[in-house]
Amino acid sequence: xxxxxxxxxxxxxxxxxxxxxxxxxxxxxxxxxxxxxxxxxxxxxxxxxxxxxxxxxxxxxxxxxxxxxxxxxxxxxxxxxxxxxx
Numbered sequence: 001x002x003x004x005x006x007x008x009x010x011x012x013x014x015x016x017x018x019x020x021x022x023x024x025x026x027x028x029x030x031x032x033x034x035x036x037x038x039x040x041x042x043x044x045x046x047x048x049x050x051x052x053x054x055x056x057x058x059x060x061x062x063x064x065x066x067x068x069x070x071x072x073x074x075x076x077x078x079x080x081x082x083x084x085x086x
Contacts (some may be wrong), residue, residue: 017060020062020073025047026042026046026082027044027045027047027079027080027081027082027083028042028044028045028080028081029042029043029044029048029049029051029078029079029081030042030046030078030079030081031067031075031076031077031078031079032070032075032076032079033074034043034073034074034075034076035074040062040075041063041064041067042081043056043063043064045080047082048080049078049080050066051064
């Protein structure tokens with residue numbers, strides 16, 4: 001992928017996977033707003049932060065791509081949020 005392409009991912013950025021590759025999304029990939037405290041976009045992911053795009057609705061998929069595109073301008077680097085242990 002061309003690094004000048006705005007869709008290119010920074011090194012270490014979580015990837016997107018087909019639905020079959022994400023058997024049990026137990027975590028959340030969370031993009032915190034840089035300007036609005038408490039506002040964020042969150043997506044189901046595996047423990048490595050990989051999102052299965054096939055499982056997202058069209059709106060969620062657009063939000064996911066938007067959040068990735070504006071990291072550092074609108075949203076902070078995403079964090080993997082693991083569930084609380086029972």
